[in-house]
Structure formats: C-alpha cells, structure tokens
Amino acid sequence: MNTPDDDWLRLDQQICFSLHAASRAFNGVYRVILKDLGLTYPQYLVMLVLWEQGELPVKKLGEHLRLDSGTLSPLLKRLEAAGLVRRERSARDERSVEVRLTEEGTALRKRALQVPRRIAGATGFDATEVRALRARLDELTSALDAAALSETPGDGRM
Amino acid sequence: MNTPDDDWLRLDQQICFSLHAASRAFNGVYRVILKDLGLTYPQYLVMLVLWEQGELPVKKLGEHLRLDSGTLSPLLKRLEAAGLVRRERSARDERSVEVRLTEEGTALRKRALQVPRRIAGATGFDATEVRALRARLDELTSALDAAALSETPGDGRM
DNA sequence: CACAATTAAGTTGTGCGCAATTGAATGGTG
DNA sequence: CACCATTCAATTGCGCACAACTTAATTGTG
Numbered sequence: 225m226n227t228p229d230d231d232w233l234r235l236d237q238q239i240c241f242s243l244h245a246a247s248r249a250f251n252g253v254y255r256v257i258l259k260d261l262g263l264t265y266p267q268y269l270v271m272l273v274l275w276e277q278g279e280l281p282v283k284k285l286g287e288h289l290r291l292d293s294g295t296l297s298p299l300l301k302r303l304e305a306a307g308l309v310r311r312e313r314s315a316r317d318e319r320s321v322e323v324r325l326t327e328e329g330t331a332l333r334k335r336a337l338q339v340p341r342r343i344a345g346a347t348g349f350d351a352t353e354v355r356a357l358r359a360r361l362d363e364l365t366s367a368l369d370a371a372a373l374s375e376t377p378g379d380g381r382m
Numbered sequence: 383m384n385t386p387d388d389d390w391l392r393l394d395q396q397i398c399f400s401l402h403a404a405s406r407a408f409n410g411v412y413r414v415i416l417k418d419l420g421l422t423y424p425q426y427l428v429m430l431v432l433w434e435q436g437e438l439p440v441k442k443l444g445e446h447l448r449l450d451s452g453t454l455s456p457l458l459k460r461l462e463a464a465g466l467v468r469r470e471r472s473a474r475d476e477r478s479v480e481v482r483l484t485e486e487g488t489a490l491r492k493r494a495l496q497v498p499r500r501i502a503g504a505t506g507f508d509a510t511e512v513r514a515l516r517a518r519l520d521e522l523t524s525a526l527d528a529a530a531l532s533e534t535p536g537d538g539r540m
Numbered sequence: 541c542a543c544a545a546t547t548a549a550g551t552t553g554t555g556c557g558c559a560a561t562t563g564a565a566t567g568g569t570g
Numbered sequence: 571c572a573c574c575a576t577t578c579a580a581t582t583g584c585g586c587a588c589a590a591c592t593t594a595a596t597t598g599t600g
Binding site: 229230232233234237238239240241242243244245246247248249250252253254256265266268269272273275276288289290333336337338339340341344345346347348349354357358360361362364365367368369371372 | 387388390391392395396397398399400401402403404405406407408410411412414423424426427430431433434446447448491494495496497498499502503504505506507512515516518519520522523525526527529530
C-alpha cells in the first residue's frame with residue numbers, strides 16, 4: 225500500500241485550495257491595482273491583447289484569451305461604454321465584429337505600463353522566477369486541456 | 383537599460399494569461415469530473431472541508447476557504463437543497479449557523495475518493511510534483527496577500 | 541442595566557465564466 | 571440557383587466572487 229485513497233483526498237484538498245486561493249489572491253491584487261485604470265482583470269487582459277495586436281475580430285480575441293462570446297460580448301460592451309473600444313461589424317463578413325481601440329483606449333496604455341512592475345513587486349518574484357512559473361503553468365494547462373477531452377463523459381470526440 | 387516598461391507589459395501579459403488560463407483549465411477538468419457527483423468545484427471544496435472537519439459554523443468554513451458569507455450563503459443553500467448538508471442556528475450563539483453533513487453528504491465521500499486520482503492523472507504530475515507546485519502557489523498567495531494590504535489605495539490598515 | 545461597538549449571516553448588485561440556444565450571414569453541394 | 575451545414579456574435583440562465591449594506595445577536599463599557 226502506498227498513498228491510500230484518503231491521503232489522495234487530503235492532498236487533493238490541499239492543491240485545490242492552493243490553486244483556488246492563489247488564483248483569487250492574484251485576482252485581488254490586480255483588482256486593487258487596476259482600479260486606478262477603471263479596468264477589471266479580464267478587461268485588462270482584453271486591453272493587453274488589443275494593445276499588442278491592434279484591431280481584431282471578437283473570434284480572434286476569444287482564441288487568444290480562451291473565452292467565448294458569452295463572456296466577451298457583455299465585457300466588450302462595457303469597454304465600449306467606457307469609451308475605450310469600438311465594435312463594428314466587418315464589411316467583408318457581416319457575421320464578424322471588429323474590435324478596435326479608441327484614442328482613449330490607446331492612450332490608456334501609458335498608464336498601464338506601471339501595472340506589471342507593481343504586480344511583480346507584489347509577488348516578490350523576479351523576471352526569471354516569473355518566467356519559470358509561467359512555463360510551469362502553461363505545461364499544466366496543456367496537460368489539463370488534453371485530459372479534458374478524454375475525460376468528457378460520453379464523448380470521445382465524435 | 384534592462385527590462386524596459388514595454389517588455390514588462392509583454393511579460394505581464396504572458397503571466398496573466400498563463401495564470402488565468404491555468405486556473406480555468408483546472409476548473410474545467412474539475413467541472414467535468416465532479417459532474418458525476420453533482421457538485422461544482424467550489425461546492426466540492428466545501429465538502430472537502432466538511433468531510434475533514436465535520437460540523438462547523440459558516441464563519442470557520444469561510445476562514446478555511448477564504449470565502450465570505452456573500453459567496454457561502456447561497457452556495458450552502460444549494461448544498462442543503464441537494465440534501466447534502468443541513469444548516470441550523472447555533473443554540474449558544476444565535477448569530478452563528480452550524481453547517482453539518484447529512485447521511486447523504488457523508489456517504490458522498492466514498493464516491494469522491496476517486497476524484498483526486500483522476501485529477502492527478504489529468505495533470506500528469508505525480509505526488510511530489512503536486513506538492514512542489516502547491517508549495518509554490520502558497521508562497522505566491524502569502525506574498526500577494528501581504529502586498530494587497532499595502533497596495534490598498536488609501537488604506538494603510540488603520 | 542442601558543447603550544454603543546462589534547460580530548455573524550444574509551441580501552443586493554455587478555461582473556466573470558460557461559453551457560445551451562438563437563439568429564443572421566456565409567459556404568458548400570447537388 | 572436552392573438548400574443545408576457551418577460559423578460568428580449575441581442572449582439566456584446558472585453559479586461563483588466580491589463589495590457594500592442590512593439585520594439580528596452578542597459583547598463591552600459606563
């Protein structure tokens with residue numbers, strides 16, 4: 225006998241809590257820091273993509289962020305209401321909606337430049353450690369995504 | 383010049399995404415696996431605490447999970463509706479509500495014993511790696527929590 | 541004992557995340 | 571060309587997270 229079920233349950237409990245807590249702690253720090261910019265954490269993620277990529281359709285945005293329209297549509301509406309973003313249906317393909325920054329949205333980037341340093345400061349990790357953690361997390365995500373498919377109950381991907 | 387603002391922003395973008403994605407990927411796998419038990423991920427966390435601790439007041443539960451009554455009250459109501467839990471006001475202190483497992487809630491633990499192994503399988507990590515990751519995450523959470531206090535805008539904890 | 545401060549749950553409102561559905565536009569096929 | 575499948579965005583419904591507020595019980599202090 226090694227690692228009986230009960231121990232696994234206890235370990236799972238620990239990793240569950242740790243992950244959940246870390247995720248929320250991170251979210252909390254971002255929330256505090258982003259309040260200055262009037263952004264939520266997911267809105268910040270969207271803005272990061274837009275600052276990087278410029279204009280792009282909701283679909284592409286969703287692929288970058290792994291979010292679907294159910295999450296993005298209302299979020300983008302709020303960013304539009306805040307005057308940071310405009311949405312307009314593509315002329316070439318009327319199904320698609322192009323998202324692009326307004327002047328104001330573009331300008332916000334300057335103020336956002338201070339965010340990463342404050343976050344890094346909050347973690348107490350340096351750039352190398354951040355990179356290492358990121359690698360570890362990406363590894364985890366790939367494994368989990370791959371597993372999610374095979375775990376899907378009645379669905380071996382038909 | 384070392385690591386200018388723009389690079390930090392790009393790095394932050396990466397760690398942001400990684401963390402957010404990992405958290406959601408984990409959540410997704412748990413969702414699939416827990417569907418068999420009729421539990422959501424946060425509900426599973428609550429049940430883990432109850433299986434471990436037995437009966438305890440909402441307050442204590444919140445401390446274990448770092449959740450407040452705004453989250454727990456409706457969640458516990460749903461667990462009660464599902465017949466897994468009972469809530470009754472403490473006789474000694476009428477402000478407090480004791481949460482305890484029903485027969486059914488206790489019995490569910492047996493079926494939950496398979497969950498951790500399936501999760502572990504999905505991550506592809508072994509017990510040692512899980513422990514290491516957990517340690518890393520806890521480290522991060524402490525740092526973030528500590529930082530959150532000093533980062534709180536107008537509030538140096540008065 | 542009376543009364544203010546504190547504490548515990550619950551409630552309300554906002555935003556995210558995801559599943560499922562809807563509606564409109566596009567693309568492929570006979 | 572007509573029809574069906576696919577694709578994209580939006581919407582609906584549910585649950586979680588958190589802030590702010592409410593209500594009720596308890597504690598502490600004069």
